[in-house]
Amino acid sequence: YAYWSVFAGSFGHTYGNNSIMQFIKPGVGGAYGAKEPWYDALNNPGFNQMKYLKNLMLTFPFFERIPDQSIIAGTNGERYDRAIATRGKDYLMVYNYTGRPMKVDFSKISGAKKNAWWYTTKDGKLEYIGEFENGIHNFQHDSGYSSGNDHILIVVDSSKDYVNKEWDELPDAQQRWEKK
CATH class of the missing domain: 2.60.40 (Immunoglobulin-like)
Structure with a gap:
């Protein structure tokens, strides 16, 4: 949704990765399907495409x-x-x-x-x-x-x-x- 938002006039966009937003770490369950540790999620393609x-x-x-x-x-x-x-x-x-x-x-x-x-x-x-x-x-x-x-x-x-x-x-x- 990043390009739709910015082209529509928003000033920026925050990349929404559930693992990062919840600071998921081993041994702690996450919500909305987040399973990956937050520090590994920093390497996800979407994060690096911003x-x-x-x-x-x-x-x-x-x-x-x-x-x-x-x-x-x-x-x-x-x-x-x-x-x-x-x-x-x-x-x-x-x-x-x-x-x-x-x-x-x-x-x-x-x-x-x-x-x-x-x-x-x-x-x-x-x-x-x-x-x-x-x-x-x-x-x-x-x-x-x-x-x-x-x-x-x-x-x-x-x-x-x-x-x-x-x-x-x-x-x-x-x-x-x-x-x-």
Whole structure:
């Protein structure tokens, strides 16, 4: 739920791991299925994937970003098939949990031409898709439709340099902002 929450306008997200929240340790039973010691749960994939969300959010001008579902053109899905969008003046992002096909309106941000990337939430990998004209475009990640096959479509005004076409992952954005 992290990307849905942050794209909808929340300021952050706390990773909810029952073993960590309950400080489960050997010999002490846990609730809600928690069995793993809390210190082992620190190595779970979800815990370590939160850095990708943080880095993505800090890559773009943070305080101008707003939720904007008008970016999704046509019919949006329901529940887990629902895509959620956020944007600034010259960039937009769409989170898609299932990899379902979606229509995205590029005219919601500045620029006649836009560059687009897929961002993988599980490992922070970045894949340049290409340059596009303004308008409504259809997208579906090559990995297809399935629960938990989540990716983020990133679209940026081609005159901006938030993301480089050659990158296969985003650099540490926090260091960039700390230098300013």
